[in-house]
Structures are given as structure tokens and as C-alpha cells.
Amino acid sequence: MLRKFCSVLILLWVVFGLAACGGFLPKSSSNRHNQPLQGTVVSALKAMGSSPGAAMMVRIFKQEQVLEVWKRTSAGQFKLFKTYEICAFSGDLGPKIKEGDRQSPEGFYTITPGLMNPKSNYYLAFNTGFPNKFDRVHGRTGSQLMVHGDCSSRGCYAMTDHGIAEIYALARESFKGGNSSFQLQIFPFKMTPTNLAKQSTSPHLAFWKDIKEGYDLFELDKNPPVWDVCERQYVFNASGNGVLNPMGACPPVTRSAALVAKELADERALAASLAAAERKTVEEAALKERSAAVNGAVNGAVTNLFGGLGNLFGGGEQVTAVMSGKPAPVPQARLNR
Structure with a gap:
């Protein structure tokens, strides 16, 4: 009986461990997902x-450990509404590759009402949608990668309970306002030339x-770009309405002059940062x-100096000790001659 009980415990640990931050334990009496906005x-x-009820967008930056909520304004563009501190995330900078690696995902994801988890064991949560189209074409695996409360992470992004309650309510009200989804952008850090040069x-x-x-597109336009996948890479604002073949050829994409100029400027800045870093390494x-050469010269001079002083005071010549330190032999009786 004890062995059977232990086997069940191990099975539960494996299921919940591999399922990252799923935590779908029922909380039938909880109404926390319906908390009104303050x-x-x-x-x-x-x-x-x-x-x-206006459209929203979420950005996450791992290195800075922040989650941003952006809202569409009456002017038609998105504006930063609030920044929340990420309490914890697991793994290092870089995307999630496989189930169980405890990495938190990076990339572009589309969050729909079906990905919201009002009965999360981690207070409240929404699923990131990993693996998305890009992840799947690269063979990346993982499940139940969430943004949730409880300040504990196994491949997820953990917020405080107060933080996730507000973010969840903002998403809920955005859906009620007629928006079918919101975009989640996850980056390793602010995508500046300086940060890229460091990596x-x-x-x-x-x-x-x-x-x-x-x-870059969002920084310029303040509107979430439409993303898709072709040729095993992300493509933005391309024709195809989300039905591009992730392995197929990419369609022609018109890139604005502002985007081209920004990318050229960033490439030059990146090259300059790398050159400066190389010069610093060489210097x-x-x-x-x-x-090392100076230290060697100084050590040599000191050695020669004290060696010379030793010669001056008789210390420069190897001297054999008169007394060996061995016991003296017992003298023999004198012979009478």
C-alpha cells in the first residue's frame, strides 16, 4: 500500500512538474476572476x-523583469498604461526549447479568451499560447506556460497576486469591449544596439x-504589428492573413522608410558597440x-639587489658548514708508546 501511494505521489510530481505552471486545481467558490477594476x-x-473596453497589448522584458500593459487610445495608437514588476521567471535569457528545460518563452503570441485561466492554482493566470506557429516549426515543445500570480515560476512569468488580478481584469474588460484577442510580445531585454552588443x-x-x-515596428507606429511565420522565421505586416506556410516562401513585404532607417542606424550602432568592446578587450x-612585464622587471631588480647585498656581507658564496650536526665519535684511549 505504501509503495502504491508513493508511486501516485511521484506520478503527480512528474505531471505537475512537466506541465510547468498549469495549476488547474478547481476553486469553485472563488470569484476572483470577476473582481471589478478599481x-x-x-x-x-x-x-x-x-x-x-479598449484594445490592449502586453510586453514582457526578461532582463528588466517588467510586464507592460498598453491600451489603445481615442487617437488610434497604443499608449503605455502601466508597468508591473515580474516577481519571478525561470531560466536564462533565450527562448524555451523543450519541455522540462524550465525556460520561459520568448516571441510573439496571441491571447484569446480561451487562454484565460480563472481557476488557476496560482491565483489567476493566462496561457502564453506557447508553442506558437514559430515554436512548432522549430520543434520546440512545452505546455502550460503561463503568466500568473503566486510569485513562483517553473518556466512561467510570475506576478504578485495583486498584479495578476489587475492584469487579468484589464484583459477581461478588453474582451468584453469586443476585442477577440490581445498581443503578447516577450523579449529577452529592451532591443537596443547596446543590449544586443552585450549578447x-x-x-x-x-x-x-x-x-x-x-x-521596432511597435516602437515606430505604436500599433501591434501583425505577425506570421514563413521560411521558419517571423514576418511582420505581410499579406496572408495568418495562413502563411511556416516552411514556405515569404511573400513580398513593404517596409516603411522609417523602419529601414531605424534598422540601418541600429546596425551601425551595434557595429560601433562591438568595435568599442573589441578595442577595450585589446587594451x-x-x-x-x-x-606582468613591469612586475617581472621589479621582481628581478629586487632579487638582484638583495643578491648583491648578500655578496657584500659574505652571503654570495656557498659556505660548507664546519659542524655537521652529527654526534662526535667517542675518543679512544691513548696508546703508550
């Missing part, structure tokens, strides 16, 4: 020219440059070599 939140939305040796650099275009190596 009056201060509604007033802040109104002050920025938005409303609870120039990362095996994920090509992937990060791929998703950087979507980051540090030269300084280290000079320091």
Missing part, C-alpha cells in the same frame, strides 16, 4: 484617452534579431601584459 484604474484609463556571442542572436523587427589585454 475606480483609480478606470479614471487613469479615461485620463489617457482610453477605456476598460553578441549568444547562440540566440539570430533569433533576437528576427523578433527585433516586430519590436585590457595589453595593459595586463605590460603590468
Whole structure:
């Protein structure tokens, strides 16, 4: 009986461990997913020219450990509404690759009402939608990758309970306002040339440059770009209405002059940052070599100095001790001659 009970416990641990942050334990008496937005939140939305029912977008930055909620305003563009601190995320910078690696995903995801989890064991949650079209074409695996409360992560993005309650309510009201989804953008860090230069040796650099275009488009237009996948890479604002073959050829895409100019400027800045880093490395190596040479010269001079003093006071010549330290032999009786 004990063995059977232990087997069940192990099975449950494996299921919940591999399922990342799923936590679908029922909370039938809880109505936390229906908590109304606080009056201060509604007033802040109104002050920025938005409303609870307006479209929203979410951005996550791992390195900075922040989650941003953006809302569409009456002017038609999105404006940053609020920044929330991420309490915890697991893994390192870089995308999730396979089930059980405890990495948190990166990329572009579409969150629909069906991905909202009002009965999460982690207070409240919404599923990131991993693996998406890009992840699947690259053979990436994983399940139940969430943004949730409870400040504990196994491949998810954990918020405080208060934070996820507000984010969940904002998403709920956006859906009620007639929006069928909201976009979730997840980046390793703010996609600046300086940050990319610091990660120039990362095996994920090509992937990060791929998703950087979507980051740049939003920075320029303040509207979430339409994303899709073709030729095993992200493509933005392309024709195809989300039905592109992820392995097939990409259609022609018209790129704005502003985007082209920004990318050229960023590439130049990245090249300059890398060159500066290389110069710094060379200078540090030269300084280290000079320091070693100086230290060697000083040590040699000191050795010669004290060696000379030793010669002056008779210490420069090897002297054999008169006394060996061995016991003296017992003297023999004198012979009478």
C-alpha cells in the first residue's frame, strides 16, 4: 500500500512538474476572476484617452523583469498604461526549447479568451499560447506556460497576486469591449544596439534579431504589428492573413522608410558597440601584459639587489658548514708508546 501511494505521489510530481505552471486545481467558490477594476484604474484609463473596453497589448522584458500593459487610445495608437514588476521567471535569457528545460518563452503570441485561466492554482493566470506557429516549426515543445500570480515560476512569468488580478481584469474588460484577442510580445531585454552588443556571442542572436523587427515596428507606429511565420522565421505586416506556410516562401513585404532607417542606424550602432568592446578587450589585454612585464622587471631588480647585498656581507658564496650536526665519535684511549 505504501509503495502504491508513493508511486501516485511521484506520478503527480512528474505531471505537475512537466506541465510547468498549469495549476488547474478547481476553486469553485472563488470569484476572483470577476473582481471589478478599481475606480483609480478606470479614471487613469479615461485620463489617457482610453477605456476598460479598449484594445490592449502586453510586453514582457526578461532582463528588466517588467510586464507592460498598453491600451489603445481615442487617437488610434497604443499608449503605455502601466508597468508591473515580474516577481519571478525561470531560466536564462533565450527562448524555451523543450519541455522540462524550465525556460520561459520568448516571441510573439496571441491571447484569446480561451487562454484565460480563472481557476488557476496560482491565483489567476493566462496561457502564453506557447508553442506558437514559430515554436512548432522549430520543434520546440512545452505546455502550460503561463503568466500568473503566486510569485513562483517553473518556466512561467510570475506576478504578485495583486498584479495578476489587475492584469487579468484589464484583459477581461478588453474582451468584453469586443476585442477577440490581445498581443503578447516577450523579449529577452529592451532591443537596443547596446543590449544586443552585450549578447553578441549568444547562440540566440539570430533569433533576437528576427523578433527585433516586430519590436521596432511597435516602437515606430505604436500599433501591434501583425505577425506570421514563413521560411521558419517571423514576418511582420505581410499579406496572408495568418495562413502563411511556416516552411514556405515569404511573400513580398513593404517596409516603411522609417523602419529601414531605424534598422540601418541600429546596425551601425551595434557595429560601433562591438568595435568599442573589441578595442577595450585589446587594451585590457595589453595593459595586463605590460603590468606582468613591469612586475617581472621589479621582481628581478629586487632579487638582484638583495643578491648583491648578500655578496657584500659574505652571503654570495656557498659556505660548507664546519659542524655537521652529527654526534662526535667517542675518543679512544691513548696508546703508550
